[in-house]
Amino acid sequence: MAKEKKFVEAVTPxxxxxxxxxxxxxxxxxxxxxxxxRGCMILRPNGYAIWENIQKNLDAMFKxxxxxxxxxxxxxxxxxxxxxxxHVEGFAPEVAWVTHGGMNKLEERLCVRPTSETLFCDFYxxxxxxxxxxxxxxxxxxxxxxxxxTTRPFLRSAEFLWQEGHTAHATEExxxxxxxxMLNIYADFCEKYLAIPVIKGQKTDKEKxxxxxxxxxxxxxxxxxxxxxxxxxxxxxxxxxxxxNIQYSDKENKLxxxxxTSWGMSxxxxxxxxxxxxxxxxLVLPPRIAPVQVMIVPIAQRKPGVLEKAAELKSTLIxxxxxxxxxxxxxxxxxxxxxxxxxxIPLRVEIGPKDIEAGQAIIVRRDTREKxxxxxxxxxxxIGETLEKMQNDMLERAKAHLASHIYEAKTYDEFxxxxxxxxxxxxxxxxxxxxxxxxxxxxxxxxSRCIPFEQEQITDVCPVCGKPAKKMVFxxxxx
RNA sequence: CGAGGUGUGGCUCAGUUUGGUAGAGCGCCGUGUUCGGGACGCGGAGGCCGCAAGUUCGAAUCUUGUCACCUCGACCA
Numbered sequence: 309m310a311k312e313k314k315f316v317e318a319v320t321p322x323x324x325x326x327x328x329x330x331x332x333x334x335x336x337x338x339x340x341x342x343x344x345x346r347g348c349m350i351l352r353p354n355g356y357a358i359w360e361n362i363q364k365n366l367d368a369m370f371k372x373x374x375x376x377x378x379x380x381x382x383x384x385x386x387x388x389x390x391x392x393x394x395h396v397e398g399f400a401p402e403v404a405w406v407t408h409g410g411m412n413k414l415e416e417r418l419c420v421r422p423t424s425e426t427l428f429c430d431f432y433x434x435x436x437x438x439x440x441x442x443x444x445x446x447x448x449x450x451x452x453x454x455x456x457x458t459t460r461p462f463l464r465s466a467e468f469l470w471q472e473g474h475t476a477h478a479t480e481e482x483x484x485x486x487x488x489x490m491l492n493i494y495a496d497f498c499e500k501y502l503a504i505p506v507i508k509g510q511k512t513d514k515e516k517x518x519x520x521x522x523x524x525x526x527x528x529x530x531x532x533x534x535x536x537x538x539x540x541x542x543x544x545x546x547x548x549x550x551x552x553n554i555q556y557s558d559k560e561n562k563l564x565x566x567x568x569t570s571w572g573m574s575x576x577x578x579x580x581x582x583x584x585x586x587x588x589x590x591l592v593l594p595p596r597i598a599p600v601q602v603m604i605v606p607i608a609q610r611k612p613g614v615l616e617k618a619a620e621l622k623s624t625l626i627x628x629x630x631x632x633x634x635x636x637x638x639x640x641x642x643x644x645x646x647x648x649x650x651x652x653i654p655l656r657v658e659i660g661p662k663d664i665e666a667g668q669a670i671i672v673r674r675d676t677r678e679k680x681x682x683x684x685x686x687x688x689x690x691i692g693e694t695l696e697k698m699q700n701d702m703l704e705r706a707k708a709h710l711a712s713h714i715y716e717a718k719t720y721d722e723f724x725x726x727x728x729x730x731x732x733x734x735x736x737x738x739x740x741x742x743x744x745x746x747x748x749x750x751x752x753x754x755x756s757r758c759i760p761f762e763q764e765q766i767t768d769v770c771p772v773c774g775k776p777a778k779k780m781v782f783x784x785x786x787x
Numbered sequence: 788c789g790a791g792g793u794g795u796g797g798c799u800c801a802g803u804u805u806g807g808u809a810g811a812g813c814g815c816c817g818u819g820u821u822c823g824g825g826a827c828g829c830g831g832a833g834g835c836c837g838c839a840a841g842u843u844c845g846a847a848u849c850u851u852g853u854c855a856c857c858u859c860g861a862c863c864a
Contacts, residue, residue, distance in 0.1 A: 318825090325858090327857080328857080331856095331857080337817070342855085342856080344855095346803095346854085346855070346856095398863090399863095401862075402863070403864090423864090442853095444800090452862070452864095454860080454864080456805080456863065457788055457861080457862060457863085458863095460862095460864090463864090464863070464864075468864075469862075536864095537802080537864060538864090539864085540843095540864070562815095572864070573864090574864055575864095576864055577864095605823095606822090607822065607823050608821090608822050608823085609822075610821085610822080611822090630829090638821095639821055639822090639825080639826095640821080640824085640825070640826055641822055641823060641824070641825080642822085642823090642824040642825045643823050643824085643825045643826090644825090645823095645825080646823095646824070646825050647825085658823065660822085660823060663823095670823085753860080785793090787864095
């Protein structure tokens, strides 16, 4: 029976106001709380646990390829940051500076790392001497600070958590191979754990990382049709090595510069998780990344035996390897259902006196709300099956959404019309000239997202300028 | 950083036009009855109205400044 009164403010529907929906979900799922410092957020247990799971799984994938973790200082002396010209130009406008130690002014001010290329380079210049020292495959998990003008939880915060991998190689080929390898790891991770399909490709010169030779990216599509750069992998060539004098003696005893890469994924990906899978009831977490996979909701829990049964089911499921909690608060069942849904917990198990009598329980999927009555003996098996199915279905749905939001433009008018009316990616040929890229941005606010690895020849000329087309580019509005 | 908007118990907001010392619902605490889609009764706690100056006998209300948040741009993971 439906109640007319709804006391608790629901999440703003996506269709009404997507930005507000996002903020509501972030707050109501208790992922974050705003802090006292502009643009900085407090990651609450529900939010941090997601990051911990991302970290755990991604870290394991890195380590399988020989990567080792280190930790670098959070401060960078100004002189060190200055060493690579493009790099400092790219980051200078948004670094935070430490000017005093205690009461004393520092001789040289220190920047709070916006990224740690310069520190790794300085470090590598000291520890690399011979070809026998290569490759160096280091990564660090840390936070970085970028004094952004406008911030949004997860998508762009002044301080954010991430990992940054920095490698040094003997040859250009090896560095390129590593750059692509890490991009593939990100893409695989997104598909396998986060159920987020991505477009892999290369950034245009305009969009590439400050100081990089080439930047590769994975681009995901949010529910509102906007793109989110979800992970990047850069090939630095020997540019940084020359600026920082990172040389090794090769087999012929000749001095050579190393070739470097760097690659990162941040808490921003949690923003993607929210905006790819969430719905009007809140967050929907893919089972493989969900900190709690099953919430058991006892019905009529004060009736004898109900809580005991719920606890028993919990132990059974935990033994079977699932992450399970029981909501034994004295809220009404309806309340608990809504809480579980807003937090995106993949499955709910309802267990009440009637079920106990019948030797059964009800499993409810978060994504489809599909209800499944199962006998208690096979609960663990069914939970496993359903989690698996849900993970797959979520990926398939996201893939379908992505596929149905990729458009093609043969003329610039068609392009402009599509940007205006159909949110998503637009495939269009490009002459390779930055002027056209800038014009597109000026006219439409859409930017080049990437030059996808999987190329097609849509037209022979660049629809913007009419010159011969060199590449097909994915364009779109982005976060 | 530019344009616009909003700041009043934990949340959503009324009160500001016309200055007179703060309200509602939800939430919270206690208690009892409840429990299959945000239950109900009774009792209670909690706010010098974002912050700072100013005008005034008196400011949530008027003035100036400042900070935060939201939307749209520019910049960026």
